[in-house]
Amino acid sequence: MIRTTPFHPRLSQLNTQGLYTHWQGHLSALRYTHAPKHEYFAVRNAVGVFDTSPLFKYRIHGPDAERFLAGALVRDIRACATGQAQYTLWCDDGGFVMEDGVVLRHSESEFLLTAARPCLGWFEDLARRLRVTLEDVTDAYGMLAVQGPRSRAVLASLMPEVEDLAYSRHLQATVAAASVTVSRTGYTGDLGFEVTVEAQDAVEVLDAVLEAGKGHGIRPFGEEALMMLRIEAGLPLIDVEWHDSRLAFTDEERVTPAELGMGWMLRGIADDDRPFVGRSAIRRELTGRTSRWASVGVVVDWAHWNRLHRDAGLLPPKDEHPLPYQSMLYDAATGGTQVGYTTSFLYSPVLQRHIGLARVRPDLSDPGSQVHLELAVQHHTARVSASTAGLPLFRPARKTAGR
């Protein structure tokens, strides 16, 4: 039986299209209007709301909760203060990435972990004799992402304390008489917040946000807009950019944190003595420089793209819908060797370029390295010039800035 989220009673009324996908067993809107691009622009230029409730939510608490998470997660949770949020990964013993998620630290001994896939069993097995309790509270809460340049003004009109909420911090507040957690987090690469609310209060809180947003051009956005936003923001997606290492058949299918572009999470692990799952393998990889790939952005040469299509008698396509398949990258100098692949690819309206998230040989990770991207033009394979670039490709100052 397909499930619905706590916001569904209201959001389904606003959905003029009846187009849903299934996200972890829940109905999730692909788009709310005929124009997903309009929803995308609401986030880049005004404010949008996205129902992110299907994420799994685990409450982790007890005297050893911090010690437990320090041993399970790649980033050191001890550096995450109360009131802070931390984006993190967890790995298998071979140092390959299983999943990613966000931890909100509510107190010395209480945390909330969100994850895209169920993972309670794995975490429980790790708890062993530690004094820590893990609870699956997924269905008890709705999560509403409120994203875009106007998100702060909209939420601050309901909760003035949001005005000064710093990037990656969270606080407790009250909206429509309901207690909520507001975090300055999101999956769009823009200024944005996520509001976690108990399921029974979800519709009231959503209504309050939509009402407050009325004069600010607020609109709900669906998964199609979200995909555009997250690719521009360089945010990887499980089962697109990588697969859970436990569910992969070969190491070729697996990636390490460094290969996934999360090397920044590993700063300091050469020196500290925190044991965590995958640590030895990750240290070996770093000292031996054995990473197979580097995650980068690719930006297509616009003139070459146009020429390739025009010469074939076609109008050059500029499609903002992500391509659902991998494209191969080749060495630009020799033209022969495969040097990587893209995992996501689209035409970015704010960057006015075809862009991709890609994995390339580590020696090509310097921004501006030249590669050739394979594509199909008129039923033939063709290659278009592209260059690598640092991630994220779109990084507005407002994302992390104070008011």
Next chain:
Amino acid sequence: MTGYDAIVVGGGHNGLVNAGYLAKAGLRTLVLEQRHVVGGAAITEEVVAGFSFSTFSYALSLLRPEIVQELDLVKHGFLPLMMPSSFHPTGDGGYLLLGDDHDQNVQEIRRHSRHDADAYDRYHHDLDRVVQAVQPLFDAPPPNVFGKDPEDQADVAWLLKHLGSVEQRVMHDVVRLLTGSASDWLEDYFVHESVKGFHASSSIIGSKVGPMSPGSGLVLLFHKMGEHDGQLGSWAFHKGGNGGFTQVLGRAAEAFGAEIRLGARVGTVLTREGRTLGVALEDGTELLAPVVVSALDPRRTFLELLDPLELPADLVDNVERMRFRGVSGKVNFALDALPVFPALPDTVDHYGGFLNIGPTIEYVERAFDAAKYGWYSERPFIDAAIQSVVDPDLAPPGKHVMSCFVQYAPYHLRGSDWDTERMRFGDTAQAVLEEHFPGFGDLVLHREVVTPLDIERTTGLTEGNIFAGELLAPQMYFLRPAPGWSQYRTPVDGYYQCGSGTHPGGCVIGSPGRLAGQRILRDLHPGVSGAHG
């Protein structure tokens, strides 16, 4: 006292684009703008506190994508917000609402006419083929078909080769559009009067033609030449209005090293023995440079900045008789709330793009009748847009700005003048809006009426013609602005033209500025490969 390699007269969008290219190539470039703000006719002004009006030009489509890339405009804030919809009241309380979803659009057409449902696809495909055929001509300087030197002959050979490659049927469509009426063209596809009316709206914009006049096909095609994100004929609001766009251009030009001087009105272009020396401002200041580029319209470029006696008589004659008949005005509103269309009371989504008030071809043709005899339409065609729906920064929360392009409004009135008629012109537009959106008048917090005379006074566009020279076949391509002078040069060495009155202007397109820049740079550095090579 010099220090400049090039002086661009006029900081409209083409002047800024031109300055960007010249500065990027390393030329010390100065832009002289008469007003306190760059942008020419593409400006955003806070007319009432908190309400930013697109005073004149109000949307983007024709802008060539190459310019966005070559001038790094994204880095400077280029942000076109694609219009998600087009709304066309049918005059009987109903409407046609087209959006981003193709299949839903087909159903929307089918709701009005079963016949027109598949014609809709065929229509757009045929038009796309025409655009594809014409685009290479659009994006390159016109060949000098009157020239005899090898470069001219090579350009003509390129043109003929390209035309020879166009399919017979597509070529026939090209000619039908360039010479015929929009009405005839549309009747080949559609039977429903409102479906035809919707598609005819772009055939008259800014032009002294009705949809039944020969020549309106050309205007329709011209407006289809634009694109955003690969979608031909699509329109967008630039963030912050079209003034937001020209601010981006200004920043880009400055980043390449150009200098922009505001409040600097040029009186004359200085010449000696057929060469330009620089310019003299109206206050007498002389600024010297070996290259001077006029971004003004051809009347001002040739007949005001220069002494016509310095020019060949046939050029003077051609510029004198070039048509600049402005036929449109603007009525801009600050609104307390969104207008209500009775058939769609609870949604805002029909306000995402253009609101097209011109239900049928006959309605628009009758609106045109008045203009033929020197008067403005009693029931005008209105192309309205409420940009604040997609760009909330333009108005306070919950309030809106509505831009209304109102046609027909001929520059020369018979028996009156525009300063006398301003209020009444605004009233006629508002009355039409009241018909479609009952209660509209109660929402009006402020009204700004812009007559063709105001357009001329503020921007300098002759007779308020928004294209800096009408889009008439004898004024296009290698005849724009005049036979023999379509390649951005003038008879005065070092003096160039880059305004919308040169190919492929008008509209906010940038190509005249870009192509003129290429011409100038090639003249300064001979040997760089030719336009079509």
